[in-house]
Amino acid sequence: xxxxxxxxxxxxxxxxxxxxxxxxxxxxxxxxxxxxxxxxxxxxxxxxxxxxxxxxxxxxxxxxxxxxxxxxxxxxxxxxxxxxxxxxxxxxxxxxxxxxxxxxxxxxxxxxxxxxxxxxxxxxxxxxxxxxxxxxxxxxxxxxxxxxxxxxxxxxxxxxxxxxxxxxxxxxxxxxxxxxxxxxxxxxxxxxxxxxxxxxxxxxxxxxxxxxxxxxxxxxxxxxxxxxxxxxxxxxxxxxxxxxxxxxxxxxxxxxxxxxxxxxxxxxxxxxxxxxxxxxxxxxxxxxxxxxxxxxxxxxxxxxxxxxxxxxxxxxxxxxxxxxxxxxxxxxxxxxxxxxxxxxxxxxxxxxxxxxxxxxxxxxxxxxxxxxxxxxxxxxxxxxxxxxxxxxxxxxxxxxxxxxxxxxxxxxxxxxxxxxxxxxxxxxxxxxxxxxxxxxxxxxxxxxxxxxxxxxxxxxxxx
Amino acid sequence: xxxxxxxxxxxxxxxxxxxxxxxxxxxxxxxxxxxxxxxxxxxxxxxxxxxxxxxxxxxxxxxxxxxxxxxxxxxxxxxxxxxxxxxxxxxxxxxxxxxxxxxxxxxxxxxxxxxxxxxxxxxxxxxxxxxxxxxxxxxxxxxxxxxxxxxxxxxxxxxxxxxxxxxxxxxxxxxxxxxxxxxxxxxxxxxxxxxxxxxxxxxxxxxxxxxxxxxxxxxxxxxxxxxxxxxx
Numbered sequence: 001x002x003x004x005x006x007x008x009x010x011x012x013x014x015x016x017x018x019x020x021x022x023x024x025x026x027x028x029x030x031x032x033x034x035x036x037x038x039x040x041x042x043x044x045x046x047x048x049x050x051x052x053x054x055x056x057x058x059x060x061x062x063x064x065x066x067x068x069x070x071x072x073x074x075x076x077x078x079x080x081x082x083x084x085x086x087x088x089x090x091x092x093x094x095x096x097x098x099x100x101x102x103x104x105x106x107x108x109x110x111x112x113x114x115x116x117x118x119x120x121x122x123x124x125x126x127x128x129x130x131x132x133x134x135x136x137x138x139x140x141x142x143x144x145x146x147x148x149x150x151x152x153x154x155x156x157x158x159x160x161x162x163x164x165x166x167x168x169x170x171x172x173x174x175x176x177x178x179x180x181x182x183x184x185x186x187x188x189x190x191x192x193x194x195x196x197x198x199x200x201x202x203x204x205x206x207x208x209x210x211x212x213x214x215x216x217x218x219x220x221x222x223x224x225x226x227x228x229x230x231x232x233x234x235x236x237x238x239x240x241x242x243x244x245x246x247x248x249x250x251x252x253x254x255x256x257x258x259x260x261x262x263x264x265x266x267x268x269x270x271x272x273x274x275x276x277x278x279x280x281x282x283x284x285x286x287x288x289x290x291x292x293x294x295x296x297x298x299x300x301x302x303x304x305x306x307x308x309x310x311x312x313x314x315x316x317x318x319x320x321x322x323x324x325x326x327x328x329x330x331x332x333x334x335x336x337x338x339x340x341x342x343x344x345x346x347x348x349x350x351x352x353x354x355x356x357x358x359x360x361x362x363x364x365x366x367x368x369x370x371x372x373x374x375x376x377x378x379x380x381x382x383x384x385x386x387x388x389x390x391x392x393x394x395x396x397x398x399x400x401x402x403x404x405x406x407x408x409x410x411x412x413x414x415x416x417x418x419x420x421x422x423x424x425x426x427x428x429x430x431x432x433x434x435x436x437x438x439x440x441x442x443x444x445x446x447x448x449x450x451x452x453x454x455x456x457x458x459x460x461x462x463x
Numbered sequence: 464x465x466x467x468x469x470x471x472x473x474x475x476x477x478x479x480x481x482x483x484x485x486x487x488x489x490x491x492x493x494x495x496x497x498x499x500x501x502x503x504x505x506x507x508x509x510x511x512x513x514x515x516x517x518x519x520x521x522x523x524x525x526x527x528x529x530x531x532x533x534x535x536x537x538x539x540x541x542x543x544x545x546x547x548x549x550x551x552x553x554x555x556x557x558x559x560x561x562x563x564x565x566x567x568x569x570x571x572x573x574x575x576x577x578x579x580x581x582x583x584x585x586x587x588x589x590x591x592x593x594x595x596x597x598x599x600x601x602x603x604x605x606x607x608x609x610x611x612x613x614x615x616x617x618x619x620x621x622x623x624x625x626x627x628x629x630x631x632x633x634x635x636x637x638x639x640x641x642x643x644x645x646x647x648x649x650x651x652x653x654x655x656x657x658x659x660x661x662x663x664x665x666x667x668x669x670x671x672x673x674x675x676x677x678x679x680x681x682x683x684x685x686x687x688x689x690x691x692x693x694x695x
Contacts, residue, residue, distance in 0.1 A: 010657060011657050014653055014654065014657070015671055015674075015679055017650070018668075018671035018672045021672060023643060023646065023673070023674075027639075027643065028639065028643075028669060028673055029527055029562075031637055031638070031640065032562055032565050032566065032637050033562060035561075035565055035637045035638070036558055036562045037558055039596070039599055039600070039635075040557050040558035040561055042595060043557075043592045043595040043596045043599060044558070044589065044590070044591050045592075046589055046590075047588040047589075196531035196532045196535075197530060197531075197532055199530040283476040284555065284583075
């Protein structure tokens, strides 16, 4: 043991001694830079750079102070517009296909004289729930994710970060926070890990605590679906799609505003400090491998999200059906829970089912909508899977207005992160306190904002 | 069982993950932006009946700052001592990328330079002289295009050569200012007594002069825990 102590002490002594020699990191790094330059001068020859400036020219436009933001909005808008416009028809086709098979399933169950409850559990609970999830979630994902992946592989995301960088500095955060935020549009848990690129612990914590305010893969379908069902009811045709897309973009922008506000608030209170400097590299634009990207995005993202949704939604469907069909004093357990949550939910512009779906949906945001549908379907309003109109009538039957849809979108955007993300935050921060904060801050904001919106809208008599 | 461990280092966005996928047949997420890979991915490939484990390190511009991803990459190369460290660089911005290469060469002799995106460089009329680089840097150099899977075989052959000791390297050493070199020489004998050939002496000395406290802490832990083990 003594030998180790000596070595530890002498290392410390050496460290002190070296410190007194007064060398700086700049000195070391400067010499390395010089060596790099001389080597590359010997070994690389640049002939007439012809299309070298293409990236730079493009960047002048895409990251320009004037055009940067409008182009960003237009691109996001375009992607969402195409998603909504393209998803409707395949959604309806999938829905009628599932409904077609359901008839045969029911006949089959009758033919083998299966008991009523088994048919209820498997067909009306499980099959219907899964059918709805697949028909409403798969088509938008199949359009949205590949388009997003194309933009990502082309190199557009760092430009988004570059454009947003000034805003984040203004809010007291690190410029790289805009990069981790951009990653949050895919998956918040992955984005939390990506905050490792931020050196300062304070700024990293800001990035972690606010990452949840951008919608992830699991929440995009909810936003897009609810917006297209309720937010553009008075419009038809192309205009309807346009309004729907605008609402989704509005929600996303709202999330970004909240991100900045919360960053600002925290950097003035619990996480005080001045933003550090950094350089952000803008990589050259690269033509993505088109088909590769499409296939990857489809297999990796769309099917992954769907698989996750079904894997959790299927048992949840069964559980919801059981809860709905076990009675305590003539009222089902499900209704007990819903009735209990209802008054509070109502003050937020939601209802007990929605709140229950968010609570049960903690493991993954993908399953919130499925659980909600199963909850509604299990209460006797046995709507067959038909088309999106039928879906809308399920919601309408349960007293939905555009306020319900708007507040569910807001709640989805702002509420606590999913279980995976919370676990990741704990692993990255190793702090129970900050993990709790990362769940509490969004939840409080979600409740406050939906409450305010509901009170204002009702107070003004708009619904 | 794996015969050799190969680490992939390099600047962000040079196509490390694309190369990783091409070699291992895995599907690490790739994307055109820095900061995408921050945790290490591991995969396997075989070449000439040898088994290789490939470790995709986080992309970093240097190994001198103290963000979590740079420390991960640095500690892996220093403490886990991979059999070969492959530094992947972007052919279209070699000069900037070389900074990291030179830093890696201070840490290990067992290195291969992999120049990726060579197709992109050709398009832009950038000519890179592999042979001159090889001579200058003292390590094998292979030009590839990971996304077109071109040049991979040569790269694997060079990795094999270094891993098996068939290719002997003599890495380029950055020469610092006179004062710095003098101080390095003064400290080196003491450092060498402590690290006992386990870690590159010159590099540890530089870290002392750099005043990198966090690295010293990691080194303490290593010296301490490894000492513990040898006493058992």
